[in-house]
Amino acid sequence: MIGFPTSFLWGAATSAYQIEGSPLADGAGASIWHRFSREPGRVVGGATGDSACDHYRRYREDIALMAWLGINAYRFSVAWARVVPDGNGTLNPKGLGFYDRLVDALLAQGIEPMLTLYHWDLPAALEDRGGWLNPDSAKWFGDYAQVLFQALDDRVRLWLTLNEPWVSAVLGYLTGTHAPGRRGLREAALAAHHLLLAHAEAVTAYRAVGRHRIGIALNLEPQYAASAQAEDVEAAARRHIYVNRWFLDPILLGRYPAEIPQLFGADWPRRALQRAGLIRAPIDFLGVNYYSRALVVDDPSGRPARGRLVKRRDAQLTAMGWEIFPQGLTEMLLWIRREYGELPVYITENGAACNDPLPERGRVLDPGRARFLGRHLIAAQEALGRGVDLRGYFAWSLLDNFEWAYGYSKRFGLIHVDFATQRRTPKMSARFYRNLICRGGANL
Ligand SMILES: CO[C@H](O)c1c[n+]2c([nH]1)[C@H](O)[C@@H](O)[C@H](O)[C@H]2CO
Numbered sequence: 001m002i003g004f005p006t007s008f009l010w011g012a013a014t015s016a017y018q019i020e021g022s023p024l025a026d027g028a029g030a031s032i033w034h035r036f037s038r039e040p041g042r043v044v045g046g047a048t049g050d051s052a053c054d055h056y057r058r059y060r061e062d063i064a065l066m067a068w069l070g071i072n073a074y075r076f077s078v079a080w081a082r083v084v085p086d087g088n089g090t091l092n093p094k095g096l097g098f099y100d101r102l103v104d105a106l107l108a109q110g111i112e113p114m115l116t117l118y119h120w121d122l123p124a125a126l127e128d129r130g131g132w133l134n135p136d137s138a139k140w141f142g143d144y145a146q147v148l149f150q151a152l153d154d155r156v157r158l159w160l161t162l163n164e165p166w167v168s169a170v171l172g173y174l175t176g177t178h179a180p181g182r183r184g185l186r187e188a189a190l191a192a193h194h195l196l197l198a199h200a201e202a203v204t205a206y207r208a209v210g211r212h213r214i215g216i217a218l219n220l221e222p223q224y225a226a227s228a229q230a231e232d233v234e235a236a237a238r239r240h241i242y243v244n245r246w247f248l249d250p251i252l253l254g255r256y257p258a259e260i261p262q263l264f265g266a267d268w269p270r271r272a273l274q275r276a277g278l279i280r281a282p283i284d285f286l287g288v289n290y291y292s293r294a295l296v297v298d299d300p301s302g303r304p305a306r307g308r309l310v311k312r313r314d315a316q317l318t319a320m321g322w323e324i325f326p327q328g329l330t331e332m333l334l335w336i337r338r339e340y341g342e343l344p345v346y347i348t349e350n351g352a353a354c355n356d357p358l359p360e361r362g363r364v365l366d367p368g369r370a371r372f373l374g375r376h377l378i379a380a381q382e383a384l385g386r387g388v389d390l391r392g393y394f395a396w397s398l399l400d401n402f403e404w405a406y407g408y409s410k411r412f413g414l415i416h417v418d419f420a421t422q423r424r425t426p427k428m429s430a431r432f433y434r435n436l437i438c439r440g441g442a443n444l
Contacts (some may be wrong), residue, residue: 001378002385004441009112009392010433011073012066012348012414015048015119015163019403020079022056026094029085031121032131033404034180039118045348047107047407050083053399054422056098061424063105065415069430070437073112075161075348075394076102080144087123088140096151103155114158114348114394117145117202120168120178120404127180132198134190142201148210157212160287161202162350164219165195166247177405185303186267187374193272196250196279203281216251217287217348220244222328222335223294226310231298235307238263239296242305252340254280263304283390286336287348289375292318293328319353319410324372326379333383333390344389350376353397353403359425364416368431377436378444395433399424 002212017023017033024030038046043213055062071151081087082095106113118141145161153159162168169192171178174185199216206214212349221243225236238259245257254277262346299308311317316324333345352372355363373395384390398415408419414430417423436444 012398013075016079028206029081032179077116081123087126138197141198145202213284289349
């Protein structure tokens, strides 16, 4: 088995709303998650990101932990409303100042920043103007991106425009389980289209001023038919278009899959098809967020892909109920290369929620997470050996954090956080990852 290149990035990932806390500090504006988490019933336990991991104030302590961990890269996101409180207008120097200091502190430890411009926390002031349903949203995002390019491109060399626009569109506008909590197939398709136009707007803006590399992070999930029955095979094929190709094709090919308008039917915004060509703004790398596979049965009532997810009885599951399926990562990486050609790839998220025990004598024994990481790194190594241009791996997540609608009930961290005291305790999986990084990934 081929080894990991010496240039390989061994990272960990977080996002602003999930770890920072202090959402309104120093002139920051509210985000849609600041609002949504306050709506009764939206988040388990009524939790909010008001404190989270208090990273806004403890970032130096957390960077010291990153240095101990031995990671050479760190993926984080910028809270748009911290930097531009009303979303499109006056800059907030204090908000930008936090990220300026964060980047400098990372570089001082030899840690490469990978900056996600948008990880779901739209400024609430823009939601009041229609949010991602407003055709102006692409320009709002481009203007915001420009601010960050000007301020940080002298030190940030890896940029991501959006984190999982599929999740933003489907959970935010179809299922309503994420902010802004709207429920409409047509709204989801329109929001998705504007998110893709926003991505292209930022990439185009970057080409004019940027000196480094820019990409996007997508949630990609191989779809398997639960049986050999034709209707299940066809349902898995439909979900593959819906989950994977709906975004990959416009971004990398400049066109929507022909099947997408059929899946959405009358809810598909016809104008979107004429503008699909605007979406393809060549990217320098693709971020792949991989967690599991889907096992699909036919479900004529399921909108829009008419497929339903099932679990194998003997499947090993994480605490999220997601099947542990490392081979799906290898297959997804190989498929991307076959389907879209040579493109550098980073695994920008991979990790597991586990029912971790409480810290005892300064230790948290989470062998399941260590095993999850090891098995997926072996799968990544397999893809490398078969020619995938894999440049790095970012474990999700550095810290236990605010897991969106699950609040603090699901823990993904390599490092345990006691949210009452903000005490950090590296878990067994952190030591496993640290030792692996020390060996450059050898002897997995
Ligand atoms: C199917 O999983 C998705 O790809 C996914 C999983 N996750 C994500 N996307 C998000 O990018 C993170 O903010 C979540 O905290 C993380 C864990 O739930």
